[in-house]
Amino acid sequence: DIQMTQSPSSVSASVGDRVTISCRASQDITRWLAWYQQKPGEAPKILIYAASDLQSGVPSRFSGSGYGTDFTLTISSLQPEDFATYFCQQASSFPYTFGQGTKLDIK
């Protein structure tokens, strides 16, 4: 199975800050990576697919990069509604696996 490791597991930031979350795969997944945002009591919401493609309707302050084993989600200027938990997920091979999550909270 492919292991997905996110870092950090939690981060505190302020409105307007730039935040970067990393995700590392235990083997090459080319571009088969998605990023999700989840708020308490809600279903996950996709932000980025294919490592760097912005899902329609998602603000452009979200961006993704990476290829192979190392990937990054960047939020360029945090907004109040961005405080949530973020997950990466690989879809290169079964079983699909998720990172453990990164909780982003207000400093």
Place this chain on the structure above:
Amino acid sequence: QLLESGGDLVQPGGSLRLSCAASGIPFNSYNMGWVRQAPGKGLDWVSYIDSSSTTIHYADSVRGRFTISRNNAQNSLYLQMNNLRAEDTAVYYCARLPRGDIWGKGAAVTVSS
């Protein structure tokens, strides 16, 4: 666009069938799956089925106990869960996979005596 139902409290060893009704989307052309989330935990992929039910995959933790199926004529996805364990307690989401752009709101399954 996706609405799960069938979640309940069930005793260990019991069975439950989850349903996911699709509306407003071309369900019969979408690959689908189930993802669960235990209380306070992360996301855990459970199962996958392609649009024609030709390809099916399961997580090791549920293989042999859970069965995924679909009825394209009724725009519905199912998860039959047998021999349930306490560790199956979670909110179960149906979702378009691997695209990940459409998710239901989830159905809560609690396995407890």
